[in-house]
Amino acid sequence: MPKRRFLETIRQTMPAVVGVAVVGGVVVGGGAIGAQVAQQKPARAAPAASPASAAKAPAATQRLPGYNADRNAYFGDLHVHTYLSNDAYIFNVRRTPDDAYRFAKGEAIGHAAGFDVRLQGGPLDFVAVTDHAEYMGVIREAADPVNPLSKLPFSKGLMSPDLNEIQRAFRAYGQARRDGTLPAEFNDPAIVSRAWREVQDAAARNYAPGRFTTFVGYEFTSGLEGRNLHRNVIFQTANVPSLPYSTSDSNDPEDLWRKMDAWRAKGVEALAIPHNSNGSDGLMFDGSRMSGRPLDRAYAEMRARNEPLVEISQTKGTSEAHPSLSPNDEWANFEIMESYIGAEKPITKFDGGYVRRALEDGILHRQKLGVNPFKLGFVGGSDTHNAAPGSVEEPNYFSKAGLSDATPERRGSIPAKGARTWGDDESAAAGGRYKTWGASGLAGIWAEENSRGALYAALRRRETFATSGPRIKVRFFAGYDLPADLLTRTDTVRQAYAHGVPMGGDLLASKGRAPSFLVWAVRDPRGGYLQRAQVVKGWIENGQAKEKVFDVACSDGLKVGANSRCGDNGATVNLKTCEPDRFKGDVELRTVWKDPEFNPRQRAFYYVRVLENPSCRWSTWDALRNGTPPNPNLQPTIMERAWSSPIWFEPTA
Numbered sequence: 001m002p003k004r005r006f007l008e009t010i011r012q013t014m015p016a017v018v019g020v021a022v023v024g025g026v027v028v029g030g031g032a033i034g035a036q037v038a039q040q041k042p043a044r045a046a047p048a049a050s051p052a053s054a055a056k057a058p059a060a061t062q063r064l065p066g067y068n069a070d071r072n073a074y075f076g077d078l079h080v081h082t083y084l085s086n087d088a089y090i091f092n093v094r095r096t097p098d099d100a101y102r103f104a105k106g107e108a109i110g111h112a113a114g115f116d117v118r119l120q121g122g123p124l125d126f127v128a129v130t131d132h133a134e135y136m137g138v139i140r141e142a143a144d145p146v147n148p149l150s151k152l153p154f155s156k157g158l159m160s161p162d163l164n165e166i167q168r169a170f171r172a173y174g175q176a177r178r179d180g181t182l183p184a185e186f187n188d189p190a191i192v193s194r195a196w197r198e199v200q201d202a203a204a205r206n207y208a209p210g211r212f213t214t215f216v217g218y219e220f221t222s223g224l225e226g227r228n229l230h231r232n233v234i235f236q237t238a239n240v241p242s243l244p245y246s247t248s249d250s251n252d253p254e255d256l257w258r259k260m261d262a263w264r265a266k267g268v269e270a271l272a273i274p275h276n277s278n279g280s281d282g283l284m285f286d287g288s289r290m291s292g293r294p295l296d297r298a299y300a301e302m303r304a305r306n307e308p309l310v311e312i313s314q315t316k317g318t319s320e321a322h323p324s325l326s327p328n329d330e331w332a333n334f335e336i337m338e339s340y341i342g343a344e345k346p347i348t349k350f351d352g353g354y355v356r357r358a359l360e361d362g363i364l365h366r367q368k369l370g371v372n373p374f375k376l377g378f379v380g381g382s383d384t385h386n387a388a389p390g391s392v393e394e395p396n397y398f399s400k401a402g403l404s405d406a407t408p409e410r411r412g413s414i415p416a417k418g419a420r421t422w423g424d425d426e427s428a429a430a431g432g433r434y435k436t437w438g439a440s441g442l443a444g445i446w447a448e449e450n451s452r453g454a455l456y457a458a459l460r461r462r463e464t465f466a467t468s469g470p471r472i473k474v475r476f477f478a479g480y481d482l483p484a485d486l487l488t489r490t491d492t493v494r495q496a497y498a499h500g501v502p503m504g505g506d507l508l509a510s511k512g513r514a515p516s517f518l519v520w521a522v523r524d525p526r527g528g529y530l531q532r533a534q535v536v537k538g539w540i541e542n543g544q545a546k547e548k549v550f551d552v553a554c555s556d557g558l559k560v561g562a563n564s565r566c567g568d569n570g571a572t573v574n575l576k577t578c579e580p581d582r583f584k585g586d587v588e589l590r591t592v593w594k595d596p597e598f599n600p601r602q603r604a605f606y607y608v609r610v611l612e613n614p615s616c617r618w619s620t621w622d623a624l625r626n627g628t629p630p631n632p633n634l635q636p637t638i639m640e641r642a643w644s645s646p647i648w649f650e651p652t653a
């Protein structure tokens with residue numbers, strides 16, 4: 001029997017009695033992913049490893065409706081801003097944390113521009129409201145005419161509905177915050193304390209175990225000369241510090257992690273999720289620290305302890321892979337944003353800003369330092385500043401910055417001033433960087449039940465996945481002894497847990513044997529059909545980052561060719577109607593795959609990417625509704641997708 005770390009990290013307190021599985025989402029296709037009836041006795045529990053030990057699964061007596069020992073897929077958003085974020089307030093957003101939770105539960109809320117917005121895809125399962133910690137709530141208070149803050153000269157113009165004034169105020173506020181020249185009155189800790197209380201109260205009010213989970217959280221809005229180093233901090237329970245630790249305390253993420261370590265020592269458990277590494281100009285996963293010193297083992301341990309996940313896709317672009325770093329990946333060019341996040345300044349350094357390369361560099365650091373600082377599972381998030389979690393639906397897109405990008409014209413998807421066609425220069429300039437933003441992403445979590453305890457434990461063990469918006473479910477396991485009839489059994493998932501490690505885990509070496517991988521994806525019943533499932537592999541060879549994309553399961557009965565690619569299924573979209581090809585693609589893709597190039601002496605990571613057939617991009621939907629052609633400078637269609645967290649092959653413990 002090979003030594004398997006997953007027994008330590010995955011098998012937490014597993015109950016001896018298992019009920020009938022209930023599925024959160026709609027079950028489609030021949031195999032109900034995550035929906036199999038659990039009848040067998042699960043494996044004996046083993047002690048959990050640190051730091052996951054802080055996040056134990058609930059005891060059997062506390063089991064909730066919907067409990068499933070084989071784990072359900074839950075969809076949600078861990079990146080949500082409300083009127084408590086000062087940029088959102090400047091964008092005229094007046095919606096509260098309670099409004100954000102109402103939206104996530106499927107209700108309509110009012111948009112800053114006056115219309116109602118609502119999720120088409122139905123309620124989400126979990127949400128964290130993550131307002132910017134810095135001066136949280138101050139402009140909301142300054143907007144109150146009886147508050148003395150409203151009389152300050154700086155406050156004038158911060159609440160204007162005029163678009164030019166909004167741009168001016170956004171820049172002025174951001175500059176003053178970075179320069180430390182905001183009015184001293186803004187610095188009153190009582191202001192942040194009131195806002196932080198509001199965040200906590202809304203999370204408590206809206207938490208409905210078994211149906212809807214809230215997390216207390218906030219954004220640590222760090223950067224270096226505009227190079228983005230933002231993180232969201234997510235707390236395990238309602239036990240949180242009296243004030244968030246923000247860049248008003250320190251701009252260096254290392255200081256945040258040190259503070260998180262100190263909280264943990266006092267029983268306050270949290271993790272941080274970096275985002276928009278694409279806007280960091282190579283800094284997020286750089287080989288040196290903010291102080292300029294090189295990475296060392298203590299740094300790698302502290303980072304890995306506090307940041308088990310990365311937000312791989314959001315409205316401001318997807319950070320999985322960049323075409324210049326992954327020239328042999330035909331699908332790397334997906335919702336790429338190549339500018340700084342708060343300005344039009346172009347990115348010049350992609351290495352260090354994209355997650356796949358960071359995973360490769362992580363292996364290199366592991367070889368040198370003994371610890372991998374970039375062992376990152378994946379989630380997606382919207383980064384909505386409209387208090388609208390999960391508002392990443394292509395046909396139902398209203399972007400994310402209140403009045404600033406509220407209309408198709410403002411986000412560059414229709415010609416300006418009522419024109420019916422695009423002028424030569426007009427399309428390139430239209431909408432500025434808003435047109436390069438994408439309707440993405442969403443977080444998926446595999447957990448036994450919908451509770452803070454179960455979902456947080458899954459975040460800690462990285463049993464998470466990301467999507468570009470659709471609620472695609474993806475399973476991924478690796479093991480040496482997966483049963484030969486795994487795909488045709490009724491207990492596929494139970495067997496995979498018993499004989500393998502799930503996404504997010506480590507697979508240790510086993511006497512030179514090659515592992516098998518279970519890859520299983522089911523489409524979003526309201527989304528497109530699936531075209532192919534891929535395994536992305538990365539490793540280090542002679543000190544160089546290497547990667548390869550393998551197609552492993554093809555739709556429409558097609559086969560993987562010698563080039564590791566599926567045959568073309570020929571799926572198209574009617575751009576006059578945005579109607580996709582109804583007769584191409586599959587409801588479900590599943591296979592057991594073996595790496596034909598497996599090297600038992602080589603560290604490697606593997607993750608799954610599932611691609612839908614092409615469908616209309618949000619900008620094409622906007623143009624269609626306007627009766628005008630899509631902006632010729634934008635891709636008219638995209639291939640929606642899901643990414644599993646990686647599994648790491650570790651030749652030595």
Ligand SMILES: [Zn+2]
Pocket residue numbers: 219221230231275276
């Ligand atoms: Zn941010």
Ligand SMILES: [Zn+2]
Pocket residue numbers: 079081219383
């Ligand atoms: Zn944000």
